[in-house]
Amino acid sequence: MTTMLTTEQVARGQQLLGGVRDGANQVLLGQNDLIELCLIALCARGHLLLEGQPGLGKTELVKAFATLTGLQFRRLQFTPDLLPSDITGGPILQERDGERQLEFRPGPLFANLVLADEINRSSPKTQSALLEGMQERSVTVLGETHALPKPFFVLATQNPIELEGTYPLPEAQLDRFLFKVEVPGLDADTMSAILTSRRRGEPPTIGLALQPGQLEELFELVDAVFLPDAIANYIARLVAATHPANPGNSQVAEAVRYGASPRAAIAIGEAARAAALLQGRPNVDFDDVARVAVAALAHRLVLQHSAVVSGVTARSLVEQLLQDVPAVAKPLPEEVQ
Amino acid sequence: MLAPVTDAIQRFRRRLRLATFVRAVSVASFAAMVVVAGVLLFERFADTQILTSLPWWGVWCGIAAVGLLAGFVLMRRTAFDDATVAQHLEQRLATNGLLLTASQGVALDASYQSQLTKRLTHTDTVLPAIRWQHLLMRPMAAAVLVIVVQYLPSEITQQSSNEALEVAVERLKDEVEQVAQLESVPDEQVDELRAAVTELEERVATADNGLWREIDQLQERIDREEKLAAGDDGGAGGGNGESESDDESAGDSNGSQQPFDRAQLAAAMSKLGKMDKQGKLDGALLGKVMDALPGTIDDAAKQAIAEAVQEDGSVAPEALPEDPEALAALSEALAETAEQLGGESEALAEMAAGMSEEQVDAMADELAALAEQFDAGASDPDAPDAGAPDLGKQEEQLKADISEDLAKTAAEMAKAGALDKLPEGLREAMVEAGLSALENMDLQKLMSLLPEDLSQLTVMAENLAKAAEGMSGEQGSEAGEAGGPQPSEALKTKMGELAKGLMEKVGRQAAQMQGQPGGQQPGGQQPGGQQPGGQQPGGQQPGGQLSGGQMSGGRQPGVGTEGGGHAALRLTEDTQGGLGKVDVELPGRDPDDLPKEWVPVTIDKAKPEVGEAHAPGVGRAGATGRGTATWQLRLMPRHRDVVRRFFAEKNKKNK
Numbered sequence: 001m002t003t004m005l006t007t008e009q010v011a012r013g014q015q016l017l018g019g020v021r022d023g024a025n026q027v028l029l030g031q032n033d034l035i036e037l038c039l040i041a042l043c044a045r046g047h048l049l050l051e052g053q054p055g056l057g058k059t060e061l062v063k064a065f066a067t068l069t070g071l072q073f074r075r076l077q078f079t080p081d082l083l084p085s086d087i088t089g090g091p092i093l094q095e096r097d098g099e100r101q102l103e104f105r106p107g108p109l110f111a112n113l114v115l116a117d118e119i120n121r122s123s124p125k126t127q128s129a130l131l132e133g134m135q136e137r138s139v140t141v142l143g144e145t146h147a148l149p150k151p152f153f154v155l156a157t158q159n160p161i162e163l164e165g166t167y168p169l170p171e172a173q174l175d176r177f178l179f180k181v182e183v184p185g186l187d188a189d190t191m192s193a194i195l196t197s198r199r200r201g202e203p204p205t206i207g208l209a210l211q212p213g214q215l216e217e218l219f220e221l222v223d224a225v226f227l228p229d230a231i232a233n234y235i236a237r238l239v240a241a242t243h244p245a246n247p248g249n250s251q252v253a254e255a256v257r258y259g260a261s262p263r264a265a266i267a268i269g270e271a272a273r274a275a276a277l278l279q280g281r282p283n284v285d286f287d288d289v290a291r292v293a294v295a296a297l298a299h300r301l302v303l304q305h306s307a308v309v310s311g312v313t314a315r316s317l318v319e320q321l322l323q324d325v326p327a328v329a330k331p332l333p334e335e336v337q
Numbered sequence: 338m339l340a341p342v343t344d345a346i347q348r349f350r351r352r353l354r355l356a357t358f359v360r361a362v363s364v365a366s367f368a369a370m371v372v373v374a375g376v377l378l379f380e381r382f383a384d385t386q387i388l389t390s391l392p393w394w395g396v397w398c399g400i401a402a403v404g405l406l407a408g409f410v411l412m413r414r415t416a417f418d419d420a421t422v423a424q425h426l427e428q429r430l431a432t433n434g435l436l437l438t439a440s441q442g443v444a445l446d447a448s449y450q451s452q453l454t455k456r457l458t459h460t461d462t463v464l465p466a467i468r469w470q471h472l473l474m475r476p477m478a479a480a481v482l483v484i485v486v487q488y489l490p491s492e493i494t495q496q497s498s499n500e501a502l503e504v505a506v507e508r509l510k511d512e513v514e515q516v517a518q519l520e521s522v523p524d525e526q527v528d529e530l531r532a533a534v535t536e537l538e539e540r541v542a543t544a545d546n547g548l549w550r551e552i553d554q555l556q557e558r559i560d561r562e563e564k565l566a567a568g569d570d571g572g573a574g575g576g577n578g579e580s581e582s583d584d585e586s587a588g589d590s591n592g593s594q595q596p597f598d599r600a601q602l603a604a605a606m607s608k609l610g611k612m613d614k615q616g617k618l619d620g621a622l623l624g625k626v627m628d629a630l631p632g633t634i635d636d637a638a639k640q641a642i643a644e645a646v647q648e649d650g651s652v653a654p655e656a657l658p659e660d661p662e663a664l665a666a667l668s669e670a671l672a673e674t675a676e677q678l679g680g681e682s683e684a685l686a687e688m689a690a691g692m693s694e695e696q697v698d699a700m701a702d703e704l705a706a707l708a709e710q711f712d713a714g715a716s717d718p719d720a721p722d723a724g725a726p727d728l729g730k731q732e733e734q735l736k737a738d739i740s741e742d743l744a745k746t747a748a749e750m751a752k753a754g755a756l757d758k759l760p761e762g763l764r765e766a767m768v769e770a771g772l773s774a775l776e777n778m779d780l781q782k783l784m785s786l787l788p789e790d791l792s793q794l795t796v797m798a799e800n801l802a803k804a805a806e807g808m809s810g811e812q813g814s815e816a817g818e819a820g821g822p823q824p825s826e827a828l829k830t831k832m833g834e835l836a837k838g839l840m841e842k843v844g845r846q847a848a849q850m851q852g853q854p855g856g857q858q859p860g861g862q863q864p865g866g867q868q869p870g871g872q873q874p875g876g877q878q879p880g881g882q883l884s885g886g887q888m889s890g891g892r893q894p895g896v897g898t899e900g901g902g903h904a905a906l907r908l909t910e911d912t913q914g915g916l917g918k919v920d921v922e923l924p925g926r927d928p929d930d931l932p933k934e935w936v937p938v939t940i941d942k943a944k945p946e947v948g949e950a951h952a953p954g955v956g957r958a959g960a961t962g963r964g965t966a967t968w969q970l971r972l973m974p975r976h977r978d979v980v981r982r983f984f985a986e987k988n989k990k991n992k
Binding site: 003004005006007051160161163164168226228229230231276281282283284285286287303308309311313314327328329330332333334335336337 | 353356357359360363415417420421423424425427428433434435437438441443444445446447448449465466467468471472973974975976977978979
């Protein structure tokens with residue numbers, strides 16, 4: 001018989017996650033939902049793409065997570081002249097014991113937490129250099145494959161308004177991000193709090209929230225969260241409903257050109273586990289799926305050109321699908337209430 | 338699985354099964370009651386008894402049985418499994434997924450188990466409630482409908498039924514009055530029909546069941562009387578003489594066709610009887626006649642006709658079948674058969690000697706001149722008496738001299754359709770004189786002179802038949818109007834028979850070409866226009882003798898036949914006429930005699946097609962894909978504002 005997390009284990013998980021969340025909340029004020037989504041992505045061992053206007057604290061958030069988790073952090077500022085070898089590293093000629101030989105020198109990608117700042121400013125060639133690292137957790141240079149350190153996260157940011165000289169990420173790379181989170185703006189109260197509590201906007205100094213080994217413990221707890229068959233079926237129906245061939249509603253049929261991949265369903269499942277643990281549950285519930293579905297699905301939908309011009313967004317489509325796709329596949333008769 | 342979880346799921350499931358069963362019964366009983374209401378309504382208007390013969394409790398029990406049975410079946414089909422029930426229960430109890438986890442057999446921690454157990458205590462409050470009002474609304478409405486239809490006042494449905502009956506009886510009444518105006522219908526019959534209609538009128542008020550059937554029977558009886566009356570009227574002049582009957586029958590063929598000509602049938606049957614009495618009609622030949630009859634006549638009718646021919650040649654009409662259409666078709670077939678079995682046309686067929694059109698035209702001109710002489714001599718009342726004997730001698734001499742030529746000319750002009758050009762007096766005199774000579778002419782010699790080409794024979798026969806028909810129609814009408822002498826019936830008959838002879842030859846030719854038994858005439862216009870194109874025992878001599886160069890009919894036993902298949906082929910000189918090998922000397926080759934119509938065939942190199950030279954490239958002038966890449970460029974959501982701004986600025990500049 002399968003056993004699930006005990007109350008103590010769930011509480012332990014909540015405690016660990018709560019520490020990271022509280023620390024991040026000290027750095028980034030008024031962005032609790034964003035922080036939780038980032039935490040969920042981190043627990044699900046997925047990569048995160050933050051999209052927002054400049055000055056919203058995206059970079060600070062990533063740096064705060066690196067500090068709180070104690071992970072090795074590297075920052076990559078993507079520019080159009082950035083080469084793949086600049087991020088993956090490459091062979092250099094070394095002389096040892098009177099012999100010259102090519103020796104691989106790891107690039108900034110070899111870190112636990114990589115901040116790919118303004119990732120859409122680099123060329124597609126450089127962007128694609130991230131593909132193997134994000135999916136396989138390894139880098140291949142000159143036919144030699146080098147494993148990336150564990151855990152490995154890529155937290156990328158991109159600016160949606162400065163589009164000149166940028167290279168939009170291809171769908172294959174977007175699909176490798178577990179979440180794409182749009183960083184919302186701040187309200188006046190939050191900005192007032194920032195002004196009064198921080199000089200020159202500098203965040204407060206924070207310490208480690210997770211001791212060495214606790215992150216691995218957190219990962220094990222997330223993996224132990226139970227995903228019932230009914231919920232897995234709901235996730236599958238939700239992802240299948242994004243395809244125009246089998247649309248969940250008429251809006252999807254008209255606006256979506258390509259639906260989400262099975263990788264999206266896997267991402268939702270893993271993220272829902274982390275969300276359940278964050279909520280203090282030993283198992284996934286329908287609410288956990290609804291909580292992570294928008295962030296996991298929206299960037300994976302390829303919309304029709306007409307839909308884009310008419311203002312339809314993938315986020316609104318997913319939100320509508322969450323209402324249209326029933327949690328139970330077989331509804332009760334109308335004569336029953 | 339925890340016991341409370343199992344118990345809760347089963348309770349929820351039982352409630353769902355009950356709701357599903359009630360819903361299925363509701364739907365099924367609703368459908369059954371609608372059907373019953375429809376049947377009851379149909380019974381009311383159609384005056385039938387399908388359900389009304391059953392007791393009312395039986396009908397309702399039937400509805401209930403159908404509803405229960407269908408409900409049981411539908412409930413089985415739409416049953417909810419435990420997993421689905423658990424999901425619905427999870428939705429209602431909001432156990433944060435613990436119920437789903439426990440229903441899959443996962444061992445819950447004690448605290449979570451206690452949480453779940455605590456939530457399961459509220460199961461009774463979340464069990465599905467059946468919306469009885471929603472479920473029973475449609476069945477109740479259907480039940481009310483059935484009751485209303487069942488107890489619908491009979492006057493409502495009876496009225497429309499009576500109206501239809503009254504209209505039908507009124508129509509019958511009108512038709513009886515129409516029949517009463519026909520003189521040939523006996524008064525007793527009319528009175529009887531009137532009495533039947535009156536009886537129907539009285540029964541309409543009661544709207545008896547089966548009244549429609551009686552109305553239909555009476556309608557058929559009135560129609561039959563009308564047809565019989567029409568047949569009597571059409572054949573009323575039959576007893577005045579054969580010629581008059583023939584005229585009427587010819588007129589019938591050109592005008593409206595009578596469904597049943599009793600006189601024609603009687604004449605045909607009488608003729609058959611006489612032939613039988615003379616020994617010309619043996620049993621085999623009668624059987625052949627019967628086989629040649631149209632297929633619409635069944636065997637019983639044929640047998641009745643055979644029995645109707647009496648020993649003395651008379652016909653017993655009462656022994657004939659009563660189907661007017663069958664009798665009509667039978668009468669035509671018998672008349673046609675009798676005419677052909679008469680055997681009087683063979684001699685006249687010899688007249689159809691092959692002559693050129695120039696000869697026919699010259700002879701027509703000559704005869705026209707003679708006609709003017711006849712007319713001048715006959716119509717000049719002021720001519721001196723002394724000259725009359727000379728003129729009579731001259732006329733007799735002329736007739737004697739050209740009698741044989743006239744016979745040939747008649748056939749030739751008939752072939753060419755030139756008889757219409759002749760004056761009436763000459764036409765009659767020529768044919769009378771010619772026909773008297775035709776009887777003594779050598780038939781075999783004339784027939785051998787006919788062309789062997791089937792198409793020429795066919796054209797000749799059709800023209801001759803058309804001429805005979807034209808003579809009978811035009812001469813008869815014009816002479817009748819002028820009060821002059823009637824056109825010779827012998828002329829019409831002989832010309833018709835001459836056409837028959839030609840048609841027989843055509844038939845023989847066709848049979849030889851197709852390898853079929855002789856006598857199968859090609860469907861076409863028959864002499865006199867009286868007989869439809871059909872089967873005729875053409876080429877059959879009286880007594881069943883076959884003429885030379887023919888194949889037997891294949892049905893006559895004992896005469897050159899071997900069973901019902903193909904008959905033996907008797908090859909004679911005639912049959913070999915078109916098949917014999919003839920040596921034809923081909924002309925020598927001379928280059929100067931080559932045909933000039935040939936088309937020279939040459940082989941030319943194709944001219945190169947030089948088009949506009951250009952070097953297409955992406956975005957360059959002439960490139961096929963120019964603009965495609967721009968058009969297909971996918972506009973990302975974050976680019977949308979930039980694109981809009983770009984076009985907005987561009988529009989401002991343009992303005």
